[in-house]
Structure formats: C-alpha cells, structure tokens
Amino acid sequence: MLEVAVGLGAAAGMGLGALATYYPNAPLFGPVIGRGPRTGRSLYLTFDDGPNADATPAILDALERLSVPATFFMVGTHVLRFPALAERARNAGHEIGNHTTHHRKLHRLGPRPIHRELAGADRILRDRLGTTPRLFRAPHGYRNPWVTRSVDRLGYRVLGWTFGVWDSDPIPPAEIRRRVRRRLKPGAVILLHDGDGYDPAGDRRATAAALPGIIEDARQAGYEFRPVSELLAAG
C-alpha cells in the first residue's frame, strides 16, 4: 500500500479531479479495471510501451515457452516501426491494447489532441494487425474527462494496474524479479515494460531477462497467469 499512501499524501490539498488524474485506477474519469478477483490465485501480466526490437522478442519467447498469456499496450508509432513484432504478439494470442499514438501525457491536453492520440493508435492497430483493440491504458495512467469521452467514443475499456515495480529504472533483472515477488497478491494486474514510450530504441532487456524468474516465483507461490479477457467478461 506504500504507493497508495504516497499518492494520497502527494495529493493532499489538491482537488479530487487532480487526485484522479494522477491515480491510475481512480474511477472519477470513468470505470477502470485495476485488479482481478481477490479470491483465487489469478495474476494478469501487462507490458507497456512496445514493441521494442530487443525486449519484445525475448518476452514473447518466454511467454510462449512457459505458456503464459499477457496484454501488450503498444505505442502507435512503435507499431509502425516494428510491425512484425506487433504481429507476432497478436499471432501468439496475446491481448493487444491501445497506449496512444505518441505516448503523450494526456492530462494537460484538450479534447481534439486527446482524441487524435487515441484514434490514431486505434487505426494503426486495426490496419496493421487486423484486430479490434478493446483495452486502453493512458501513458503514466494520466487521464482527464476528455480521455473518458474519447475512450467511450471508441468503445474501449480502461485497464489500470495493481502494482508496477519501476522496471524502467536502470535496475538489474534480479531486483525486478524480487520487487514483483514481494508484491504478488490475488488478482493483481502487474505492470511491466517491454519498451520505452518515447525512445523506440529504449533498453528493456532487464525486464525481459527477469520474466522467466517472475513466472517461476509466482507459480511456486501457487499463482496462475490468466488472460485479461476474463476480467472484461466479468465486468
């Protein structure tokens, strides 16, 4: 609960809207799926900011080898740069989500640029992958009422997350693995990164290297990785 406590402390004196802007699962700007069932032992893996030439193939390899489903929130311009990697993730049966066209921070933008960011990525995913993306995740989780409007217009559901482990920081794979292991709890939607939202050549190899150990730890603790689609059906 440390993240929540820090978030609330930082938001003291700010309005409710400001709090909702910076808290990724806040319901004020529309419903957000931030966690699965608290009973049982289900976990949901999500990867943001790809595709990425180094990390995404290694992550897809591990997921395939260990038979684990995941959700990839892709940046539109990265999909244009690495379409074969996006196709490979789709062909493996993973859920593909919209993470905007350019990974802009949406909370300070107005309705038109926000809709361009969402609709642009929507078009790229439909054209390049032939899929109908159903899930949206805002860069950094930052939202405002115009994001909600655009999400509704495009027919998306918003997926938040239960915890992240700051795997974008320059930390070794063993530390990423340790941080995930310590935070595991039933129904957790886990936020990891297979790319960098701004730099298509960003280095996320540490996350890829940590993934097999993350999966092993979770399974040893009795958890099972599930497709996020079952949360959509339930909600």
Ligand SMILES: [Zn+2]
């Ligand atoms: Zn992102």
